[in-house]
Amino acid sequence: MGAPDYDRFFRYLVILKEEQVIFRQERVILGSDGICVNRKKQQWGTDYDRFFRYLVILKEEQVIFRQERVILGSDGICVIPSQPIPFQPKGWRWSSTPCPKATVKHLHTSKCRWKTSLPGITAELHMKCIFEQPLIEGRPSYWLGNETLKVPVALFALNRRRLCERLRQNKDVQKNSIVLLQGGEETQRYCTDTGIVFRQESYFHWTFGVTEAGCFGAVDVDTGRSILFVPQLPESYAVWMGKIHPPEFFKNKYAVDEAHYVTEISSVLALKKPAVLLTLRGVNTDSGNVTKEASFEGISQFNVNNKILHPEIAECRVIKTDMELEVLRYTNKISSEAHKEVMKAVKVGMKEYEMESLFQHYCYTRGGMRHTSYTCICGSGENSSVLHYGHAGAPNDKTIEDGDLCLFDMGGEYYCYGSDITCTFPANGKFTADQRAVYEAVLKSSRAVMKAIKPGVSWPDMHRLADRVHLEELTRIGILKGNVDDMVKVHLGAVFMPHGLGHLLGIDVHDVGGYPEGVERIEEPGLRSLRTARRLQRGMVLTIEPGIYFIEPLLEQALSDPAQACFIDRSVLQRFRAFGGVRIEDDIAVTATGMELLTCVPRTVEEIEAFMAQGHSTAKSFGCLSSQKQ
Numbered sequence: 001m002g003a004p005d006y007d008r009f010f011r012y013l014v015i016l017k018e019e020q021v022i023f024r025q026e027r028v029i030l031g032s033d034g035i036c037v038n039r040k041k042q043q044w045g046t047d048y049d050r051f052f053r054y055l056v057i058l059k060e061e062q063v064i065f066r067q068e069r070v071i072l073g074s075d076g077i078c079v080i081p082s083q084p085i086p087f088q089p090k091g092w093r094w095s096s097t098p099c100p101k102a103t104v105k106h107l108h109t110s111k112c113r114w115k116t117s118l119p120g121i122t123a124e125l126h127m128k129c130i131f132e133q134p135l136i137e138g139r140p141s142y143w144l145g146n147e148t149l150k151v152p153v154a155l156f157a158l159n160r161r162r163l164c165e166r167l168r169q170n171k172d173v174q175k176n177s178i179v180l181l182q183g184g185e186e187t188q189r190y191c192t193d194t195g196i197v198f199r200q201e202s203y204f205h206w207t208f209g210v211t212e213a214g215c216f217g218a219v220d221v222d223t224g225r226s227i228l229f230v231p232q233l234p235e236s237y238a239v240w241m242g243k244i245h246p247p248e249f250f251k252n253k254y255a256v257d258e259a260h261y262v263t264e265i266s267s268v269l270a271l272k273k274p275a276v277l278l279t280l281r282g283v284n285t286d287s288g289n290v291t292k293e294a295s296f297e298g299i300s301q302f303n304v305n306n307k308i309l310h311p312e313i314a315e316c317r318v319i320k321t322d323m324e325l326e327v328l329r330y331t332n333k334i335s336s337e338a339h340k341e342v343m344k345a346v347k348v349g350m351k352e353y354e355m356e357s358l359f360q361h362y363c364y365t366r367g368g369m370r371h372t373s374y375t376c377i378c379g380s381g382e383n384s385s386v387l388h389y390g391h392a393g394a395p396n397d398k399t400i401e402d403g404d405l406c407l408f409d410m411g412g413e414y415y416c417y418g419s420d421i422t423c424t425f426p427a428n429g430k431f432t433a434d435q436r437a438v439y440e441a442v443l444k445s446s447r448a449v450m451k452a453i454k455p456g457v458s459w460p461d462m463h464r465l466a467d468r469v470h471l472e473e474l475t476r477i478g479i480l481k482g483n484v485d486d487m488v489k490v491h492l493g494a495v496f497m498p499h500g501l502g503h504l505l506g507i508d509v510h511d512v513g514g515y516p517e518g519v520e521r522i523e524e525p526g527l528r529s530l531r532t533a534r535r536l537q538r539g540m541v542l543t544i545e546p547g548i549y550f551i552e553p554l555l556e557q558a559l560s561d562p563a564q565a566c567f568i569d570r571s572v573l574q575r576f577r578a579f580g581g582v583r584i585e586d587d588i589a590v591t592a593t594g595m596e597l598l599t600c601v602p603r604t605v606e607e608i609e610a611f612m613a614q615g616h617s618t619a620k621s622f623g624c625l626s627s628q629k630q
């Protein structure tokens with residue numbers, strides 16, 4: 001265990017402090033050098049329920065910080081300078097004894113005053129770290145009420161700070177450079193005036209967190225000062241669309257340093273006399289599409305560079321901050337719950353789209369997720385082998401039949417942060433022997449990959465690992481025969497898993513930064529579909545989504561290729577030709593020593609069958625099962 005990561009800890013406090021605004025009336029108080037939970041029972045009043053639900057949230061968060069310094073103790077949250085502390089989820093009890101499991105000195109309350117015993121950290125430094133963070137108290141944040149997540153504006157301030165720090169280290173960036181980004185624009189359905197629900201452009205969202213359309217944003221690289229430009233709306237807007245806010249409103253709402261109208265960009269920027277405007281031009285390595293570079297009337301009077309920014313900001317997006325991780329944990333939590341709702345509700349005879357609808361309803365009504373991260377894939381029976389099923393030509397419209405496997409790949413999006421989860425399960429709640437065999441083969445590869453993940457590991461190697469497990473298991477099932485090493489040489493794995501093992505995830509479901517300069521796509525079957533070939537780093541968030549599918553054209557191709565056909569037992573394969581496919585997709589964050597699993601759904605055959613059996617009768621919530629714990 002290295003030196004304590006105080007920086008991370010203090011950033012964590014900032015997040016909690018935002019939360020605390022709601023809970024101030026209750027019992028959670030941020031002290032000058034820590035967080036305290038007021039122990040005075042008489043003050044708890046009637047709101048025990050809410051309070052304990054809050055503790056549960058904190059407790060979940062604590063999983064990540066277990067290796068570090070934050071632990072929920074018996075009398076509040078205690079801070080441990082180093083060394084992992086044994087965590088006892090079940091043994092946690094409210095008592096007057098301070099944190100019984102703490103073997104080292106810790107912060108605790110004493111007549112509502114904090115004592116600190118963090119080595120090397122003076123009370124003064126604490127104050128500095130906590131209170132000199134910008135955008136803490138009284139600043140607005142994104143929140144849709146109820147149980148939805150409160151996202152601090154500090155998230156975007158930190159993103160901008162990281163971007164500036166990175167750009168300042170780039171020797172091609174001149175002094176007095178200004179980043180200029182153009183936000184997304186409202187669009188209509190074809191030639192009509194029917195609006196399409198607006199969703200912010202991803203780079204702009206990452207930098208400013210602005211939900212409105214038609215904006216621009218600038219960041220001074222040297223000073224970090226941020227400027228937002230908002231559209232000057234016509235008077236009719238007030239009649240048809242609602243209140244028109246002045247720039248000052250947006251300055252406050254998004255905690256930027258200045259706000260002006262879009263029409264003033266040219267004059268405002270001219271006053272800053274920038275040496276260069278850094279605009280965003282680059283290719284998305286998944287779609288091949290080019291970003292829309294900022295452009296405004298009068299830009300020709302400025303020196304513009306559109307090359308530097310794209311790789312730098314994409315690289316920033318690859319590594320998630322703790323605040324971003326919080327949002328991704330939330331999107332995963334809600335989407336996992338929604339998947340479980342679907343598993344509880346599914347019945348033979350229903351339409352696939354009913355499941356899509358239920359998922360979306362849960363995500364929106366409970367999670368405030370107006371958008372999903374991508375089009376829902378709700379394949380049943382043979383459709384479960386159609387990798388991107390659910391599009392307009394195959395719109396989740398089949399009736400779910402007895403004996404079908406359901407492969408449901410769906411993820412909700414909150415404040416532009418996504419999730420991407422696939423559950424595969426039998427429509428009738430009971431796996432057949434063949435379904436179980438293929439399912440467990442995929443689960444085995446998923447878990448093998450999860451075990452191997454840590455910083456430094458190559459993602460293509462993880463893909464190869466999953467492929468190898470699949471080939472071994474397909475041999476065990478009897479579909480394949482022969483030497484697995486020889487199968488690998490002829491790329492037999494890609495016949496059954498033609499897609500990549502997984503991809504980066506963040507504001508975009510296929511998040512940017514998969515192939516920066518120097519990382520080349522591997523032109524081999526299966527591997528060429530990988531959306532990244534990078535080595536893993538702490539703070540990356542990825543999907544792990546191995547699958548085994550029986551896809552007719554690929555099987556035909558393999559059977560007609562002697563180099564591959566010799567490994568295939570045709571008679572056994574015959575049994576699986578209308579089987580469909582299995583995919584198991586989880587979202588993970590790479591940690592210093594391994595990974596954190598963000599997704600929480602039933603995964604083993606036993607868990608799924610038990611959950612579906614109880615699901616139809618009760619609406620009991622589903623806790624994290626042991627198989628999901630790392």
Ligand SMILES: [Mn+2]
Binds near residue numbers: 543545585
């Ligand atoms: Mn995915």
